[in-house]
Amino acid sequence: MYAVPTDKLTPGKILAEEVRDINGRLLLAKGNKIGDRHIRIFKIWGVFEVNVEGPAQGGDNPDPELKPEIFEQVRDNAKGLFRHSDLEQPVIKKIFGLAVQFRCKHNLIGMDSEVDNDVPAIDPGDRKNNFIKRLDKKKIVLPEIPSVVFELNEVIANPLSCADHIAQVVNKSPSLTALLLRIVNSSFYGFPSKIDKVSHAVTLIGTREISGLALGISILSVFKNIPEEMIDMYSFLRHSLACGILSRILAAQKNFSMTEQLFVSGLLHDLGRLILYLHFSEESRHILSRSRKNKKLLHKEEKTYLGCDHAQLGQHLMKQWKLPLILENNVLYHHKPSEAQQPIPAAIVHLADILVNSLGIGSSGEELVPSLDMAAWENLELPLSSLDTIIGQATHQFNSLESILQP
Numbered sequence: 108m109y110a111v112p113t114d115k116l117t118p119g120k121i122l123a124e125e126v127r128d129i130n131g132r133l134l135l136a137k138g139n140k141i142g143d144r145h146i147r148i149f150k151i152w153g154v155f156e157v158n159v160e161g162p163a164q165g166g167d168n169p170d171p172e173l174k175p176e177i178f179e180q181v182r183d184n185a186k187g188l189f190r191h192s193d194l195e196q197p198v199i200k201k202i203f204g205l206a207v208q209f210r211c212k213h214n215l216i217g218m219d220s221e222v223d224n225d226v227p228a229i230d231p232g233d234r235k236n237n238f239i240k241r242l243d244k245k246k247i248v249l250p251e252i253p254s255v256v257f258e259l260n261e262v263i264a265n266p267l268s269c270a271d272h273i274a275q276v277v278n279k280s281p282s283l284t285a286l287l288l289r290i291v292n293s294s295f296y297g298f299p300s301k302i303d304k305v306s307h308a309v310t311l312i313g314t315r316e317i318s319g320l321a322l323g324i325s326i327l328s329v330f331k332n333i334p335e336e337m338i339d340m341y342s343f344l345r346h347s348l349a350c351g352i353l354s355r356i357l358a359a360q361k362n363f364s365m366t367e368q369l370f371v372s373g374l375l376h377d378l379g380r381l382i383l384y385l386h387f388s389e390e391s392r393h394i395l396s397r398s399r400k401n402k403k404l405l406h407k408e409e410k411t412y413l414g415c416d417h418a419q420l421g422q423h424l425m426k427q428w429k430l431p432l433i434l435e436n437n438v439l440y441h442h443k444p445s446e447a448q449q450p451i452p453a454a455i456v457h458l459a460d461i462l463v464n465s466l467g468i469g470s471s472g473e474e475l476v477p478s479l480d481m482a483a484w485e486n487l488e489l490p491l492s493s494l495d496t497i498i499g500q501a502t503h504q505f506n507s508l509e510s511i512l513q514p
C-alpha cells in the first residue's frame with residue numbers, strides 16, 4: 108500500500124483504504140477500482156490523498172517527476188533533523204519516510220538555519236536556577252488574557268450552555284467575533300453561503316469545537332508583539348495549529364470523547380516558549396543559538412540553562428489562567444508523556460508535535476525532530492499504516508484552516 112496525492116492519481120488503481128469526506132461520509136470503499144468519476148469526486152470533496160494497493164512506484168521516491176538529486180538532498184537533510192532518533196526503529200523509519208515524501212511534495216529542501224555566533228554568554232551563576240521562581244521573583248507581569256476568554260472558558264466547561272450563551276460571550280469582543288466568523292467562513296467548513304452571525308456560526312459548527320479554536324487562537328494572539336528577529340510568529344502559529352489539528356485527529360482515532368481538549372492542548376503546547384521569547388530575550392537568543400550550533404534539542408538546552416523547560420513554563424501560565432487541568436497535563440508532559448498522570452492525552456500531543464516537526468509545518472523555534480517516547484507510542488496502540496491517513500487528513504484540514512492565521 109502507498110499514498111498517492113489526488114492530483115497525481117490515475118484511473119485503474121485499487122483503493123487500499125476507504126475514502127471519506129470531511130463529514131465522515133463514505134466516498135469509496137476499500138477494494139474498489141478507482142475510475143475517472145471517483146477521482147473527480149475526491150477532488151470535489153477536498154480529499155488530499157488516497158491509499159492504493161501495490162508497492163510504491165519509483166523506489167521510495169514518491170513523485171516520479173521529482174529530480175532524483177532533489178529527493179536525495181531532502182533525504183540527507185532529513186537525516187540531520189532526525190539525529191536524535193533511531194532511524195532503525197520501525198515507527199521512526201515510517202515517520203522519516205512520510206517526512207521525506209511531504210518535504211519533497213512541498214519543496215522543503217534547504218533546512219539549514221543561520222547560526223548567530225555572536226551571542227551573549229549566560230552568567231554561569233544563572234544556570235540551573237529555578238527559572239519559575241525567578242519568573243515569580245521578578246514579578247514579571249504576565250500578559251493578561253482578555254476577561255472574555257475566561258468567560259468563554261467557563262461557558263464551554265458548563266454542559267448546560269447553549270449556542271446563544273456562547274454567542275453572547277463572544278459578541279462582547281469584536282476581535283473574537285471577527286475571528287470566529289473567519290473560522291466558520293473558511294474553506295474548512297465549506298458552507299455555500301456567507302455566515303455573518305455568531306449564533307448561527309455556533310449552531311452550525313457545534314459549541315465546543317468552535318469555542319476551543321477561538322479560545323486557543325485568542326490566547327496565542329496575546330503574544331503577537333514578540334519581535335520578529337526572535338521568532339517568526341506566523342511560523343509559530345502554523346506549528347501550533349498543525350499540532351492542534353493532528354492532536355484532534357489522533358484523539359478521534361483513539362475514540363476520545365473530548366477531542367476539543369486535545370485540539371486546544373496541541374494549539375497551546377509550546378506556549379511557554381512565547382514567555383521566554385517575550386520576557387527573557389537574551390537567554391532565549393543564547394539557547395536558540397546554542398541548540399542550532401551544537402545540534403541539541405531546544406527543550407533540553409532550555410532545561411540545561413534555565414533549570415526548567417518551556418513545557419513547565421506553559422503549565423505555570425495555564426495554572427495562573429485557571430485553564431482546565433487536562434490542558435496543564437498535556438502541555439507539561441508533551442516531551443515526556445510517559446510520566447504524565449494522564450499519559451494517553453499527553454502521548455497524543457507528544458506524537459502530534461513530533462509529526463509536525465518532522466513534516467516541517469511552521470516552527471516554534473525547534474529545528475530538529477524531538478525524540479519519540481517509545482513507551483508512549485506503544486501506549487497509543489496505533490497501527491503504523493494509520494500514520495499515512497492521519498497525515499493526509501491533517502494536511503487537508505490544515506490547508507483549509509490556515510487562512511484564519513493571516514493577520
Ligand SMILES: [Fe+2]
Nearest residue numbers: 376377406441
Ligand atoms: Fe515543545
Ligand SMILES: [Fe+2]
Nearest residue numbers: 376377460471
Ligand atoms: Fe512543538
